[in-house]
Amino acid sequence: MSVIHIHRHHHLGLEEARKVAFLWAEQAEEQFDMECAYEEGDTLDTVYFSRAGVKGTLQVQHDQFELRAELGFLVGAFKSRIEQEIAEQLDTLLHPAGPGKKHKHATKKKKG
Template sequence: MSDILIRRKHQLGLARAREIAWKWAEDAEEQFEMECTVEEGDDCDVVHFERSGVKGTLQVEADHFELTARLGLLLGAFKQKIQAEIENNLDTLLAEEATRAAKGAAPAKKAATKKATAKKAPGKTPK
């Protein structure tokens, strides 16, 4: 068995870090067929994820993320590639958030909601 440990500091606060973690979990479910569940807490959340050959958690705190995963025997041979992909996914989400914050833009989730609402409004054509 191989273990992966990834830790990323941030300055998002718990509410925004939680949204980033949920996005990460949605991506993991879609791209890697992971089964994800979220345990919400007052001071931190824990995203549990698993599929055949992989089991782990993403701990979400106001100032950092900590991902731990255990790879089974077969996937252990691909540890470096899997770890690099997880790091890339998490780093990309954090970079997107930093870019949004620098531009003062609304989070993508809220923008997407507004766009979806515009599509549903009768008599209006979305652009």
């Protein structure tokens, strides 16, 4: 069984981190056909996610996210690609318009 482990520090605080985690869960359901369940705690929230061949958790704290996923045999063949996509998705949610990146909704320039 293959395991994916992604760890990200942040400075959002728990309330803002929850918003990011909810967005991540929504995207995981839509893009990866995952079933997600969200459990809030006082200092730690957990998103449980699963689908055929994949199960895992995203733990949410005031200063970090920690994702662990177990991949079944068949899905494990795509571990690198899956890990890269999840990491990019989480990084985009944590840093939607980092240095040197353009916003999706750029303003139009005037002609003339």
